[in-house]
Amino acid sequence: MAPTDPTGGDAPATPLTPGALRAGGRRLLRAAVHRAGPRMALLALCTLLRVLATLATPVMLARAIDAVHTGAPVGTALTGLALVLAVAALADAGEDLVGAYCGSHITAWLRHRLVGRVLELGVPGRRRFPTGDVLSRLTESASALAALPVQLVSVAATLATAAGAVIALALIDWTLAPAFALCVPVAVVVLRVFVAQAGEPFSDYQRHQAAIATRLLDARQGIRTIRAGGTAAREVERILRPLPLLRAAGHRTWAAQGQVSWRLSLLAPLTQILVVAVAGLRLATGDITTGQLVAAASYASMAVGAAALFDTFVALLNSEVSAGRVQEVLDAAPAVAPPPRPVALPDGPGRVTLRNVTVRIGGRTVLDRLDLTVPAGAGVAVVGASGTGKSVLVSLMGRLVDPHEGRVELDGVPVTAVAPPELRRAVAYAFERPALLGATVHDMIAYARPEAGRDEVRRAARTAAADDFVLALPAGYDTPLDRAPLSGGELQRLGLARAALTDARVLVLDDATSSLDTATEVKVTRALQRLLARRTSLVVARRPATAARADLVAWLDGGRIRALAPHADLWPDPEYRAVFAAAPELASGA
Structure with missing residues (x-):
């Protein structure tokens, strides 16, 4: 499913003239x-x-x-x-x-x-x-x-x-x-x-x-x-x-x-x-x-x-x-077109580099000549005030959108030069409101890997703390999605399980734990830490605790990266703390 933030740069289609139509x-x-x-x-x-x-x-x-x-x-x-x-x-x-x-x-x-x-x-x-x-x-x-x-x-x-x-x-x-x-x-x-x-x-x-x-x-x-x-x-x-x-x-x-x-x-x-x-x-x-x-x-x-x-x-x-x-x-030409001569991704640890990236949406510049390097294997929390383009930024890695200027690289290769199927295997996403794709709960988790067996699907569900509530459904993993009463938090955990099942070198969590209560988020995060230990991850963070668990925080402000540093180093800055002003955990600090 697409990110919740609007990431399309084109205006609604202008009606064609009757003759052209x-x-x-x-x-x-x-x-x-x-x-x-x-x-x-x-x-x-x-x-x-x-x-x-x-x-x-x-x-x-x-x-x-x-x-x-x-x-x-x-x-x-x-x-x-x-x-x-x-x-x-x-x-x-x-x-x-x-x-x-x-x-x-x-x-x-x-x-x-x-x-x-x-x-x-x-x-x-x-x-x-x-x-x-x-x-x-x-x-x-x-x-x-x-x-x-x-x-x-x-x-x-x-x-x-x-x-x-x-x-x-x-x-x-x-x-x-x-x-x-x-x-x-x-x-x-x-x-x-x-x-x-x-x-x-x-x-x-x-x-x-x-x-x-x-x-x-x-x-x-x-x-x-x-x-x-x-x-x-x-x-x-x-x-x-x-x-x-x-x-x-x-x-x-x-x-x-x-x-x-x-x-x-x-x-x-x-x-x-x-x-x-x-x-x-x-x-x-x-x-x-x-x-x-x-x-x-x-x-x-x-x-x-x-x-x-x-x-x-x-x-x-x-x-x-x-x-x-x-x-x-x-x-209509796709905004993200496949390359005419695809380049294979090398076996790499998942280093992500953005060079001089500019993205415009509806005439507004959201990202302005942004530079960012995500070290291989690092967990980076993307932080910023509402409307600063956090979801736009993380959408660039998997080519959900392309920048108007600049380039995005994965392990030294421009993502625009990689065949879409190969890029999808290298970069996996989990979103705030995952799409209910497939016929059953099993199908939803295995949507990107339909060949996955039940053991693999259950392992991914356990990673996302979803196995217990799935087994409690009327037919367990074989429960049809239209008959599965899922809360927002349970749906997010299924989305996390779907991302966990992929063998991607980069995992992007776009506000994928926002519907979880604090105790469940901690439980899910601990399980995900084992998964993320060998992968590069980018997490759109709206809670201080989420940013504190990351290796680095990419502070997005004014269309650029204002700082790339650990959460503890940034927390003394009152402007950084103001980003989380609406978060319930603000009082707990770092």
Whole structure:
């Protein structure tokens, strides 16, 4: 789990312009279609069969009508009509099945990519893309592409059907196709205007939905404070503050759709009436037969059916905007990137060196050209007033964040040159609020070493004074985490056990014992001393007793190391004692 202090240097993501969002969406849509290539091919085959059967239906129907009208045998015509209808029905069912499979495949692929990139963005990514925003993109935006294969094939099928119907009209009589073509330019202009107008409100609507989700998740995390403060009504108002903007974006979207919808609803029947009227005139002059008139009416209906594509265009535009929101995260460069040519760490005792390190957060310089050398095997307590960047400092060792300037070295090798998996094995962390990762208590302790056996896990738990309370759980180490009633102190001890299980040369405890009472902390510390005896350790200390147990204290002040000395040497300084002014043990001194 990430440190509790904010350690991301990037501001929340600035919304992309509608044009940029749709451009990114088109790139992702193309990649999604390519990804589902074989399935899309099968879907296209089913659609092609349906289109051909649909186009053949009026021909077969006309033959049957003409056969009845002329008294000719109708058996062959009816058999052909039945066969065509059967093919159309089977192809339609195949479209539904294959389309659903394609959509679920694309959605799963997108969600895997999105989750992977969010994890790659690491700690700084929390500021660039808040939790609620990521959740909105992961659920609504990614799932919006589930219908993409069917939508694309539907557009192609409808256009192919309309084109085939126009050709069929021309084959029946040359005057029918021009009659239909008179209305096509008007429909194209109407659709282009809609696409130009609807992109921005579609984007705004999804962005405001994400803002509400983010505020709701924030409130849920602070539900006890809200209940205790009696501020539920005020929180509801805060959560729903983007609602007027959401409503305005929705109204703009619906207004744009409504303007196009009534125009197409009027244009489609007028076009059909025009084609049928021309066909009727040609029937009156004897240029076409009664069956051809019926066929012409059917083909005119098919051709104007392209107007129904408006709903599909709306869905495609929504998919494009949704894909753009997913692509925005995928395009975000991780703040901590793996090295192009990793360097192996030498077998070393764990010496940590920070040279001229500068870190900025939200425009504020937290660490300013800081220099620090942690001797191999030493235990160093990082001390400083609230907000001085203690968690930022210890986050640098394991590359939870990278400095904007300067370098961090482990046993003489820049940590930026080490492959992330190797660095994770060399530097282990325990945090104030450890994440409940895994299915059971055993899984949580062994999260970084899933191959560890029960004996190793119990040994690590005993080191963190956790074995007794774990055994008291309903199923011991096999207790599911969602059924394990854990206090804050017990959860911290499991986090310490997880760190103890790793064979890291550097162990970082970021306020990892803050929820322990004094007696338990002493017990845990004594157990950890055996573990830390052969490792370098950095401990974010907020209690004088914690700093007193360290070999050295790194006093952080003004973005730099003010002093690096034993706690006893620093304690006479009143400014140093003021750092612990709020600590309950202050009265006990060193």
